Amino acid sequence: MGDYFAGIDIGSTMTKVVILGEDRQTSLIGPTGPEHRKLANRVMEEALGSAGIAFADVAYVVATGYGRINVPFADRQITEITCHAKGLSHLLPSVRTVIDIGGQDSKGIKIKNGKVASFVMNDKCAAGTGRFLEIIADALGVPLGELGELSASAERPAVISNTCTVFAEQEVISQIAAGEGRTRRCRYRRRCEEHGSCSRTGGETGISCACSAGASHYRCFRSGSSGKRDRRQRGKRRQGSGETEERADGGELLFMKGIPSRWSLTAACPTVSVMVSIDRD
Amino acid sequence: MAEARKPRPLATQAAGKIAKFVRGNMAATLTAKEEGKKVAYAYINNGQDEIIRAMDIVPAYGENFAGVCSAKRDAEKYLQKAEADNFSRSLCTYATCTIGFDMWREELGGEIPPGTPWGGMGRPNMIIGSAQQVCDPRIKWPQATQHYLQDVPVWVGSMYYPPWDPAVDNRPLEKLYVRYARQELQSLVDFCEKHTGNKMDWERLWSIIDLTEKTGDMFIDAYELRKAHPTPMDTGDAMNTMVPLTFNLGTQEAYDYYKDLYDELKGKIADRKGVAENEKYRLVWGAGLPSWFALGDFQYFNDKGAVFPVEVTYRNAEKIESLDLPETRDPLERIAWRWVRQWTHWYDKARKRPGSLPKVERIIEYLEDYECDGVVFHSAFSCRSWHAGIIQQAEVLRKVYGDVPVLIMEGDIVDISSYNEADTHNRIDAFVETLSAKTGR
Numbered sequence: 014m015g016d017y018f019a020g021i022d023i024g025s026t027m028t029k030v031v032i033l034g035e036d037r038q039t040s041l042i043g044p045t046g047p048e049h050r051k052l053a054n055r056v057m058e059e060a061l062g063s064a065g066i067a068f069a070d071v072a073y074v075v076a077t078g079y080g081r082i083n084v085p086f087a088d089r090q091i092t093e094i095t096c097h098a099k100g101l102s103h104l105l106p107s108v109r110t111v112i113d114i115g116g117q118d119s120k121g122i123k124i125k126n127g128k129v130a131s132f133v134m135n136d137k138c139a140a141g142t143g144r145f146l147e148i149i150a151d152a153l154g155v156p157l158g159e160l161g162e163l164s165a166s167a168e169r170p171a172v173i174s175n176t177c178t179v180f181a182e183q184e185v186i187s188q189i190a191a192g193e194g195r196t197r198r199c200r201y202r203r204r205c206e207e208h209g210s211c212s213r214t215g216g217e218t219g220i221s222c223a224c225s226a227g228a229s230h231y232r233c234f235r236s237g238s239s240g241k242r243d244r245r246q247r248g249k250r251r252q253g254s255g256e257t258e259e260r261a262d263g264g265e266l267l268f269m270k271g272i273p274s275r276w277s278l279t280a281a282c283p284t285v286s287v288m289v290s291i292d293r294d
Numbered sequence: 295m296a297e298a299r300k301p302r303p304l305a306t307q308a309a310g311k312i313a314k315f316v317r318g319n320m321a322a323t324l325t326a327k328e329e330g331k332k333v334a335y336a337y338i339n340n341g342q343d344e345i346i347r348a349m350d351i352v353p354a355y356g357e358n359f360a361g362v363c364s365a366k367r368d369a370e371k372y373l374q375k376a377e378a379d380n381f382s383r384s385l386c387t388y389a390t391c392t393i394g395f396d397m398w399r400e401e402l403g404g405e406i407p408p409g410t411p412w413g414g415m416g417r418p419n420m421i422i423g424s425a426q427q428v429c430d431p432r433i434k435w436p437q438a439t440q441h442y443l444q445d446v447p448v449w450v451g452s453m454y455y456p457p458w459d460p461a462v463d464n465r466p467l468e469k470l471y472v473r474y475a476r477q478e479l480q481s482l483v484d485f486c487e488k489h490t491g492n493k494m495d496w497e498r499l500w501s502i503i504d505l506t507e508k509t510g511d512m513f514i515d516a517y518e519l520r521k522a523h524p525t526p527m528d529t530g531d532a533m534n535t536m537v538p539l540t541f542n543l544g545t546q547e548a549y550d551y552y553k554d555l556y557d558e559l560k561g562k563i564a565d566r567k568g569v570a571e572n573e574k575y576r577l578v579w580g581a582g583l584p585s586w587f588a589l590g591d592f593q594y595f596n597d598k599g600a601v602f603p604v605e606v607t608y609r610n611a612e613k614i615e616s617l618d619l620p621e622t623r624d625p626l627e628r629i630a631w632r633w634v635r636q637w638t639h640w641y642d643k644a645r646k647r648p649g650s651l652p653k654v655e656r657i658i659e660y661l662e663d664y665e666c667d668g669v670v671f672h673s674a675f676s677c678r679s680w681h682a683g684i685i686q687q688a689e690v691l692r693k694v695y696g697d698v699p700v701l702i703m704e705g706d707i708v709d710i711s712s713y714n715e716a717d718t719h720n721r722i723d724a725f726v727e728t729l730s731a732k733t734g735r
Contacts, residue, residue, distance in 0.1 A: 079716065079720065090723075091727065092720060092723045092724040092727055094724040094727070095724065095727045095728075095731075118717070125697070128728075128731035128732070129724070129727065129728045129731055130697060130699075130728070130732075131697075131699065131700060131728065132724060132728070133702070134717070134720075134721060136704075136714060136717040136720075136721075137704060137712070137714070137717075
């Protein structure tokens with residue numbers, strides 16, 4: 014039996030592989046294509062090559078993500094909900110709630126004793142998902158990777174009122190056409206923070222919350238943003254978010270404390286919805 | 295064109311007989327004219343079935359027709375028809391599917407549109423509406439239908455019952471509601487007499503009431519056998535076996551059906567035949583109509599060792615003795631008392647548990663009686679009047695009873711465009727993992 018363990022996450026947008034062993038840790042990430050089985054084999058081979066080991070050296074493989082059933086060599090398929098809970102409980106044991114903003118859905122996950130106690134999902138609408146970010150970045154002509162920094166640096170954001178991805182895109186395009194956004198800086202804000210509400214899965218004062226998946230890399234999600242509203246809410250935000258922690262892979266994870274005592278959410282769509290603004294200067 | 299779909303395997307033989315039942319009901323609406331009978335559009339769970347049967351009127355249920363269209367994945371053409379006449383997709387899709395069918399049939403001079411699932415429904419002679427107690431669209435649905443069937447008379451009743459208020463004792467109010475319901479039922483009798491030309495046979499009505507109550511008791515007796523481990527029948531089947539109670543109440547066939555089901559379940563229990571090969575998790579179907587086009591999702595649960603020994607949906611009967619009905623010689627008053635008590639008999643329990651709700655008490659009772667591990671709700675997009683309260687029920691359940699695993703699925707009853715199989719299965723997978731984490735099984 015081998016000494017290594019592998020995890021493969023075939024998400025709706027991106028595919029990730031991690032190989033772990035006592036002496037090494039290898040990971041790779043790339044876009045998910047249409048042929049999941051071929052993709053699974055290919056990325057696994059690449060990861061093995063990168064780690065310099067053979068498949069026989071891997072003792073156990075877990076597949077997750079929407080494409081998990083298409084990983085023929087996996088020993089077990091586990092939903093990304095459980096994987097998020099397990100992973101975050103390991104990395105950040107105090108975390109009780111996870112907000113997972115994925116490529117095609119968003120989820121709120123409540124953790125108890127390191128296990129999933131409950132979860133809610135928004136899988137009916139692109140609002141509040143990574144797809145929203147991709148579409149808006151495209152509309153603004155901004156590389157996806159720069160979106161977060163630009164968002165945080167916008168000083169006079171224009172409000173986009175629609176939460177629907179399609180209508181928000183139309184609104185962004187209309188504002189650009191109206192000459193509003195010459196510098197075209199965009200800004201995102203966690204709606205959960207603005208409304209003091211986040212997810213039905215939370216509920217206790219002082220619980221900790223982590224933002225996970227691709228969107229957690231965006232600075233705007235991690236640390237809030239500037240502007241008029243920020244000044245008004247500064248006190249709240251300092252109490253509410255402020256801290257980040259280093260993730261095992263070197264990335265940052267949002268780590269919020271003091272979430273309002275009563276989180277409530279009435280509709281699925283804005284679970285972790287974001288608002289886009291265009292700088293007017 | 296309808297998508298070919300493999301039918302869901304059924305655990306009971308009784309469930310397998312339902313297609314014949316439904317076909318028979320729909321065919322009866324088409325042959326009624328030849329038999330000299332009148333057809334009435336009716337709406338389920340109405341308190342009026344016994345009167346309709348006693349007057350020899352053939353009921354035609356839009357909810358049944360739309361459900362068949364949905365299960366056959368052949369509702370889209372009717373939904374589009376209604377939508378083309380400005381009926382929103384966010385309206386009840388039972389209503390819009392049936393109205394679309396009505397519109398089309400009228401355009402064809404009363405002929406059934408070609409390709410209609412299972413022959414469709416005959417043109418009604420009257421519409422007997424039943425509003426308020428189940429859903430708000432049913433107040434306007436009959437009138438919207440009459441817009442296309444202008445010569446068809448409409449009667450709409452409400453059958454109110456005391457609303458839930460933890461601070462108010464509903465018992466002193468019951469008599470008022472019973473009196474009101476009785477008057478409504480009398481008005482329905484008058485309406486039926488006028489439009490059939492027949493007089494009500496009150497003795498016959500009494501015998502139908504007796505048969506209805508006997509059927510309800512047998513239904514409950516059969517369903518309570520599902521408490522067994524492993525459960526011999528789950529909600530996937532119950533979405534079929536509800537048909538006689540829902541659409542054939544007051545008929546001997548309905549009683550016989552549940553007697554057969556009772557016998558079959560007894561046999562399964564004796565043989566220890568369960569729904570799932572390896573029953574690991576027992577769940578309450580807490581609320582919500584199912585996606586008729588995706589009943590295979592119950593099988594998906596079953597394949598993971600999760601079964602539903604009990605459901606709130608379509609369990610529209612209680613043991614008569616548990617309702618403690620006052621004696622009366624008036625058949626309409628008997629129906630009214632049964633109606634009011636059936637909807638309010640959870641109130642006392644809810645009052646005893648601060649912060650609870652009657653609907654939540656019902657779920658708690660099922661969790662305990664059927665030894666269940668979690669609750670699943672289905673929020674059907676177009677059925678807002680029932681599904682709007684699901685999140686509240688889930689929250690209150692957790693608050694007053696503890697951290698019970700809860701899954702809220704999303705879809706629709708008829709409109710397939712609101713359903714995503716991959717996402718639904720993903721939710722089920724994650725929920726089963728949650729159950730596993732919670733129970734250690």
